[in-house]
Amino acid sequence: MSITISAVRPRTSILDKSLSRGRGEVSLSCYALLFSELVQYCQNRVYTVPELQNKLAEMGQEVGVKFIDLLFVRERSYKREIKILNILLFVKSTLWKALFGKEADKLEHANDDERTYYIIEKDPIVNKFISVPKDKGSLNCAVFTAGIIEAVLNGCGFPAKVTAHWHKGTTYMVKFEDSVIARDKQLEDR
């Protein structure tokens, strides 16, 4: 009896490697230049500022979707959040620290709309070196980060729309879907 030895070269699969613990760092310069290139690439493929915002937000969402998996695998103690306030606090502290090495500056609830919350960051790293030209109006490239937040919230079962605005530095406006608010109210009633 003869044994046929497979000619296939054994590939080391990514699954064989242990997941890094997320302590690696690259320089801000390096990240800023990559981000700049990303913005330029998007800009070259769109015609208007809103299109550019959407494109940046989409790219951010792509990052957010992957990032949440990493975060949950790593933070074994993580338990599923079910309350709006808790998920927002999670974003403000845990997510922010993992992404940017610090908590977000502020979390506020809109006075006039119960669905709307604000996460405020005076000096977001993606905007650190960016001066938006006048012809780009209110463009805020941190809409990329807004995309990350949106993807994370959606991935955690809190569908929302997140946008970025020039206010107190940058303010991320989080607008939850009605169903999320209703669910939260039910929880409170119980």
Added chain:
Amino acid sequence: MSRQGTRLDTKNVNSELFTLTYGALVSQLMKDYTNVEDVNKQLERMGYNIGIRLIEDFLARTGSGRCYDFRDTADKIQMGFRIFLGVTPTITNWSSAGDEFSLQFESNPLTEFIELPDHCLNLKYANVLTGVLRGACEMVQMEVTSWFAQDQLKGDTVTELRVKFVKRLEDAIPAGED
């Protein structure tokens, strides 16, 4: 330079944010271009754009002088990887003429979490790096070319970036230099 190194301890960014941002860019390119070769080219071009800017950051912060020897260049490139990506590749496999060397990486922040799907095995995922080297060296009037000789993403045990000296761009050397 007297102030060498004083400004290297600038702020850092979580490498995962970097990896995933790069990943988002690559996957966007994969959507926008049908041909993998075009994606490779586009990545190289983006790297070039980054390189011609990154070099100024390197020079401004390190106060580094001009290279008069390719071994010197190799050391500076290695230093650049350490400063910007937080990894120190090994310089190895010098050609006998001293005009070619390899950078060996045990880890590469660009490719962490990456496994190439079977349909895009020809994708040079980290091709941006070859562009960065070309752009950065061109700005200091040196033409180099580089390519991945081995790639962990393709099943090799290490990632090896081969760098070759082509020529000095004498015409581009600014007046008052040499």
Added chain:
Amino acid sequence: MVIYGVYIVSKSGGLIFNYECNVPKIETEKTFGYPLDLKLNYENKKIVVEFGQRDGVMVGHVLTAVNGIPATGRQLDDGRDVFDIINERENYPLSLKFARLRMTTNEKIFLASMFYPLFAIASQLSPEPRCSGIEVLEADTFKLQCFQTLTGVKFMVVAEPTQAGLDILLRRIYELYSDFALKNPFYSLEMPIRCELFDSNLQNLLEHVEKTGISNV
């Protein structure tokens, strides 16, 4: 510590940034009797003092107003010709205002393109091998320090003649350039730098230097 200006010239010799500060306004208004004891000449569309400088009116100053009416070239705002007025005895006593003109943007662009070959010739005429271009230019009224990067960008600062340590300031400006111009996706290489953050950070740096000296940057 007084800084008068900062200039950045691209690799190809174009002025891509300039910033002026602390440039004093030099202006003299004086009443003259007939005949006018100044020799004035009309050149390059300006009336320039050619001879007879005194009381703050210097050779090279330009006539900017007659009896308080602003002049553009040789024409007053009310339409009259300056020389017609100056030549008539009955118009005296006459109040004339003279000023040292600030550089216009075009003049600055011209000067920047002029410095580029000077820089190169200084290197060519060197009696010693492997010489740089002009690093410091000294005049009785100012000092200009120039720093050329390995990539060929020139950073220049104009300051008081006695100012030391300008090389350190230039390196800091180089860092600001590599941050707030080059990392801005809306800035294209070799183009004029119009970046708010670059401007504001440069201003902060200059203010800081003026208050506390260069050694602290």
Added chain:
Amino acid sequence: MTVHNIYIFDRYGTLLYYYEWNRLKQSGITREEEAKLMYGMLFSIKSFVNKISPLDTKDGFLCYKTSKYSLHFFETPSSIKFVLTTDVGAQNVRQFLQQIYSQIYVEYAVKNPVWQNNKPIKSELFKSKLDAFVKQSPIFVSKAN
């Protein structure tokens, strides 16, 4: 300390005199072309200085420094231009140029009856006096020493 070379130009840009003490690099062009290039450069620098100066200038351009040498400039009211290049550390060179003007140029060129004042200075006496004057100055310490 080192003195490299001296150029003296008249008001029309004629090179009246050139001499070199320590010069390791030639410009690669003829002396005549070099003089034109030098004069043209000085002319441009003067105009550059007057324009970019924040205040009214009196003496205007004084000197420039490169990584390897300094160029010092002194112009008389009669528009005779004296240019001396030295090492970058040299001090009070302008004053020294003034002395060359008054003690050497005026004495041994202007007062020399056979010299026509728009022609190059050929006088051996001028040459030896200038050479001695430069060599005794603290600015001049030959590298050979």
